[in-house]
Amino acid sequence: MTDFSAKRRPQHGAGQDSIDQSLLERIAAGERPALHELYVNYYQRLLRFLYRITGQLELAQEGINDVMLVVWEKGHTFTGRSTVSTWIMGIAYRKGLKLREKSKRWSDRFKAADIDDWNEPFLPSEKPTDEVIMQDLLARALRQLSPEQRAVVELTYFHGYSYQEISAIAGCPVNTVKTRMFHARAKLRTLLPKLGADGPYK
Structure with a gap:
């Protein structure tokens, strides 16, 4: 029996959240390098998560851009009631569902590779x-x-x-x-x- 639980990769501990909050404060101040750093830090987990929701690689990649745009425009609204990671993944969840619903209106001819x-x-x-x-x-x-x-x-x-x-x-x-x-x-x-x-x- 393979224990898939061993695959867990928590990436949102107190130390990481402190780093994320610092980046978010810089983003709210209009610092684009901070947005790029956050993008790099979250790219893999967002890609995987959004792919799980949408089932399409192209939609997952589009979703990452949508998420980062919200972070750039709405970073100043983060209240600290949750971790930054939870806030960002919440944005990704909503964007992923919208993208998946939107994709249903297109032909099934366009299907992404199974990755x-x-x-x-x-x-x-x-x-x-x-x-x-x-x-x-x-x-x-x-x-x-x-x-x-x-x-x-x-x-x-x-x-x-x-x-x-x-x-x-x-x-x-x-x-x-x-x-x-x-x-x-x-x-x-x-x-x-x-x-x-x-x-x-x-």
């Missing part, structure tokens, strides 16, 4: 490792969840957010987050064995 690991993309000439195979199976299973359910799983297992933080990101009650996770786990328990995989979604 799951942004840092080390699998090349056909390489022999797939067990880890790559399991990541592919998990990605296939996650695509069968609703965008809201995928977001909860992604934020919990791959970004290390608590239900309380996800509640702030998604703009819904904690109980709604728990319900989405309950249904997501139920679906994954059914889907993963059929795909030849297993995970901690119990």
Whole structure:
């Protein structure tokens, strides 16, 4: 059994939030280099998260630009009631859902490549490792969840957010987050064995 929970990568601790707040203050003061630094710091996690929601690489990349534009224009409105990371991921969540809804109005002819690991993309000439195979199976299973359910799983297992933080990101009650996770786990328990995989979604 592969323990997908080991893939969690919390990136929003107190130390990181202090750095993010400093960058946001500089952004609010109109410093473009600070925006670029924040963009670099968040690019990978935003790309992965937005891809999970939209299912399309091009939309995910477009979403990153949309998120950073909001950060640039609205950075001065950040109140500190949450971490900067939670605030930014909340913007990304809303932008991702809007982009996905918008894409439904276009032809299904335009579909993005199926990419799951942004840092080390699998090349056909390489022999797939067990880890790559399991990541592919998990990605296939996650695509069968609703965008809201995928977001909860992604934020919990791959970004290390608590239900309380996800509640702030998604703009819904904690109980709604728990319900989405309950249904997501139920679906994954059914889907993963059929795909030849297993995970901690119990």
